[in-house]
Amino acid sequence: MTTRVLSVASECVPLVKTGGLADVAGALPAALAAEEVEMRTLVPGYPVVRAALGKEPEVLSERVDLFGGPARVLKGKLGKQALYVLDAPHLYDRPGNIYLGPDGQDWPDNPVRFAALSRAAAQIGAEGIDGWTPQVIQLHDWQAALTPVYLHDMGAADRVGTVTTIHNIAFQGLAPATMLSQLGLPSWGFNPQGFEFYGKISALKAGIVYSDAISTVSPTYANELMTMEFGMGLDGVLRQRRKDLTGILNGIDEDAWTPPYKTARGKAKHRAALRERMGLPDSDGPLAVVISRLTQQKGLDLLLDALPGFLEMGGQLALLGSGDKALSDAYLRAAERNPGVAVEIGYDESLARALVTGGDVILVPSRFEPCGLTQMYGLRFGTLPVVALTGGLADTVIPASAAGLAAGVATGFQFHPVTAQALSDTLAQVVDLFRQPAIWAKMQRNAMAHPVGWSASAGAYGALFRSLVKQP
Numbered sequence: 001m002t003t004r005v006l007s008v009a010s011e012c013v014p015l016v017k018t019g020g021l022a023d024v025a026g027a028l029p030a031a032l033a034a035e036e037v038e039m040r041t042l043v044p045g046y047p048v049v050r051a052a053l054g055k056e057p058e059v060l061s062e063r064v065d066l067f068g069g070p071a072r073v074l075k076g077k078l079g080k081q082a083l084y085v086l087d088a089p090h091l092y093d094r095p096g097n098i099y100l101g102p103d104g105q106d107w108p109d110n111p112v113r114f115a116a117l118s119r120a121a122a123q124i125g126a127e128g129i130d131g132w133t134p135q136v137i138q139l140h141d142w143q144a145a146l147t148p149v150y151l152h153d154m155g156a157a158d159r160v161g162t163v164t165t166i167h168n169i170a171f172q173g174l175a176p177a178t179m180l181s182q183l184g185l186p187s188w189g190f191n192p193q194g195f196e197f198y199g200k201i202s203a204l205k206a207g208i209v210y211s212d213a214i215s216t217v218s219p220t221y222a223n224e225l226m227t228m229e230f231g232m233g234l235d236g237v238l239r240q241r242r243k244d245l246t247g248i249l250n251g252i253d254e255d256a257w258t259p260p261y262k263t264a265r266g267k268a269k270h271r272a273a274l275r276e277r278m279g280l281p282d283s284d285g286p287l288a289v290v291i292s293r294l295t296q297q298k299g300l301d302l303l304l305d306a307l308p309g310f311l312e313m314g315g316q317l318a319l320l321g322s323g324d325k326a327l328s329d330a331y332l333r334a335a336e337r338n339p340g341v342a343v344e345i346g347y348d349e350s351l352a353r354a355l356v357t358g359g360d361v362i363l364v365p366s367r368f369e370p371c372g373l374t375q376m377y378g379l380r381f382g383t384l385p386v387v388a389l390t391g392g393l394a395d396t397v398i399p400a401s402a403a404g405l406a407a408g409v410a411t412g413f414q415f416h417p418v419t420a421q422a423l424s425d426t427l428a429q430v431v432d433l434f435r436q437p438a439i440w441a442k443m444q445r446n447a448m449a450h451p452v453g454w455s456a457s458a459g460a461y462g463a464l465f466r467s468l469v470k471q472p
C-alpha cells in the first residue's frame, strides 16, 4: 500500500537552493517512488517559485489572513509529483536571497515567514488538500519545525505522523518570547520541556520535542548531535529522544552528477581545461578543489594555514565559494600571491561541475558536517575526497589508512583531529600517493564504484515513514 507523505521545505531543487537541504528535498520524491511512498512537497512562493508555476496555476485553497496578509496554496509539479506552493506575497514576494535582506542579515520577520509555512503544512495535515491527505509529514529544518505544535493545537496530532529532519543543527529558528501570540503558538508549549529555549521560542526544539520521530542526514551526525560538542544546546533534548532519532545518509542525484568519462583516466583533458579556465599553470602535482560556503563550519581557515606547505610540495588549489568576507578576502589574497592558487568568489553551478570533473582531490575540512554532498560528487567523479573525520564525511569516505590501503578499499583521505596540522599531514600523504599512479588509480576506481545514489537511503526513509503511519 502506498504511504502518503507531505514534505515541507523552505528550499527545493530545482526551484530554489542555498544548500544541501534543497538537494535532498528535491531528490526524495523521485527516489521514494520505488518505495511505494507518494511524496508531495510544500514550499514557500518566493518569486522564482511563483515564476516556475506559470501565469495561471490552479488555486487549491485561499485564506484572507495568514499572519498579516492573504495566502493561497497553488498547485505545481516537482518532477512527476505534485508540488504545493504557499503563495503569501506579504511574506515571500521579496528579491534576492530567500532568508536574507539586502543588508545581508536575516529578514527580521523570518520567524513569521516560516511559522506561516508550518501553519499551512499543519492545515494540510489536518484537512487535506487537492483531494489528498498526508499520513506523514516530513519537516525539513527549523523553517518547518513548528508544524507538530500547530497540529497538536488543531487536534490532528493523533492522526498524522511527523518527522523532523535536521540538516544542520546550527540553524534553530529562535524568536523572542514576545512573538508567542503573533506566531499563534500555544502557551502550554512555552516551557523547558516544550519549545522554550533559554527564554526564547525555538522552532527546531519544537520539532524535536513534538514530532513522532527525528531524523538527521548521517548516522555519525545522529550520534554527534547527542553530545555537548555538536548538539549546540539541544543535545540534552535529543538524548531524551534517543530511541526516536535516526541518521539516514543523503544520496546525490546520480543523473545530474554523472562524470563525462568512464574511468578516471578520462580526467586529463578536463583537468587541463580547468587549469586553463582558472588561469593555473601546468603542473604534475595534484590539483585540489573546493566548492563550499565560506564559513567557520567548513574549516576553510584551516586550509589557509595548510596551504603554503601543500603548494611547496607541488600541489595546486582551485576554490569556488561564497560567504564570510574575511575568508574570501584571505583566499583572494592567497591567489594574488601564489600562481598555484585560483579563487572564484560567487555561486556558480557550471564552475562547480568543472571543478569536480577536473580536480584530483576535493577538500572538505569541515569542523562539523551533517552529511555533505561535495565529497560524494568527488567519489562519483574519481576526485578523491580529503575530509575531516566528522558527520557524514566519516560515513562516506574510506580512508587511505594503512589498513584501508592494504585491503585495497580506500576511496579518499580522512584527518583527525580537525586541525591545520592534521590537514597538512594528510595533504602530504595526498602528494605522496598521487606520485604512485597504481595506488592512486585503484583508489579512483574504488571511489567511482562506491554507491552514492539514493537507493539504500530511500529504503530507510520508506521504512521510517511506514513506521509513522497512525492507524485510524
Ligand code: ADP
Residues within 6 Å of the ligand: 018, 019, 020, 021, 023, 291, 292, 293, 320, 321, 322, 346, 347, 348, 349, 352, 371, 372, 373, 374, 375
Ligand atoms: P551545505 O548544505 O552545508 O552548504 P553540502 O555539501 O551539503 O553543504 O551542500 C552544498 C551544495 O551546494 C553542494 O551541492 C555544492 O556543490 C553546492 N555549492 C556550495 N557552494 C557553491 C558555490 N559557491 N557554487 C556552486 N555550488 C555551490
